[in-house]
Amino acid sequence: MNQPIYHIAIFASGKGSNAEKIIDYFAYHPTIKVCCVLSNKKDAGVLDMASSKNIYVKPFSKQELENGAIARFLIEQKVDYIILAGFLLKIPQSLIALFPDKIINIHPSLLPNYGGKGMYGIRVHRAVIENKEKESGITIHLVNEEYDKGSILLQEKCFVAENDTAEDLAKKVQSLEHRFFAPCIEKYILQNG
Numbered sequence: 029m030n031q032p033i034y035h036i037a038i039f040a041s042g043k044g045s046n047a048e049k050i051i052d053y054f055a056y057h058p059t060i061k062v063c064c065v066l067s068n069k070k071d072a073g074v075l076d077m078a079s080s081k082n083i084y085v086k087p088f089s090k091q092e093l094e095n096g097a098i099a100r101f102l103i104e105q106k107v108d109y110i111i112l113a114g115f116l117l118k119i120p121q122s123l124i125a126l127f128p129d130k131i132i133n134i135h136p137s138l139l140p141n142y143g144g145k146g147m148y149g150i151r152v153h154r155a156v157i158e159n160k161e162k163e164s165g166i167t168i169h170l171v172n173e174e175y176d177k178g179s180i181l182l183q184e185k186c187f188v189a190e191n192d193t194a195e196d197l198a199k200k201v202q203s204l205e206h207r208f209f210a211p212c213i214e215k216y217i218l219q220n221g
C-alpha cells in the first residue's frame with residue numbers, strides 16, 4: 029500500500045536559515061515533502077534560497093493572508109502542515125481554524141519567558157543578556173490564537189556565559205534551531221498524521 033505523503037508549507041519573513049535546514053532535511057524523505065515556501069516580504073532571502081532548491085515560492089501581502097487568499101492557496105496545494113520559520117505576522121484565527129494543531133512555530137527563547145508581541149530576533153537575546161540569565165534556548169510549539177502560547181512540543185537549552193553578547197547567544201540558539209527543528213517537525217507529523 030502507498031504510504032501517505034504529508035505536504036509542508038513554510039512561512040518565513042527573513043533569510044530563512046531554518047527554512048533551508050528543513051528543506052534539506054526532507055529533500056529525500058519518503059513521506060514528508062516541503063511543497064512551498066511563502067513570505068510576506070517579496071525580497072526575503074528565503075525566497076531566493078527556496079527557488080534555488082526548486083521549491084515553489086509565493087510572496088504574499090498581509091491583506092492576502094487576512095482575506096483568505098492564502099488559505100485557499102494552501103488548500104489547493106493540499107498542504108497538511110504549516111511551519112513558521114521566522115515569520116513575523118500574526119496568523120489569523122481563520123487560518124488557525126483551518127489547520128488546527130497543524131501550525132508549528134519556533135521561538136528563540138525558553139517560553140513563556142521572553143515571548144509575546146515584539147519579542148523576536150536579536151531583541152530576545154538582548155533581553156536575556158540584560159537580565160543576566162544563566163540559560164536560554166529554543167521553544168518549538170503549536171500555534172494558537174495567542175502569541176507564543178500554543179502547546180510546547182520541544183524545548184532545548186544552552187548555557188549563557190557571563191561575557192556572552194546578544195550576538196554570541198544568537199549563534200548558540202541558532203545552532204539549537206538548526207539541529208532540532210526539522211526532526212521535531214518529522215516526529216510530530218509521523219505521530220499525528
Ligand code: GRF
Pocket residue numbers: 040042043044045046047112113114115134135136149205
Ligand atoms: C529564528 O531565530 C527563529 O527562532 C525565529 O525567527 C528566526 C528565523 O531565523 N522564529 P532564520 O530566518 O530562519 O535564519
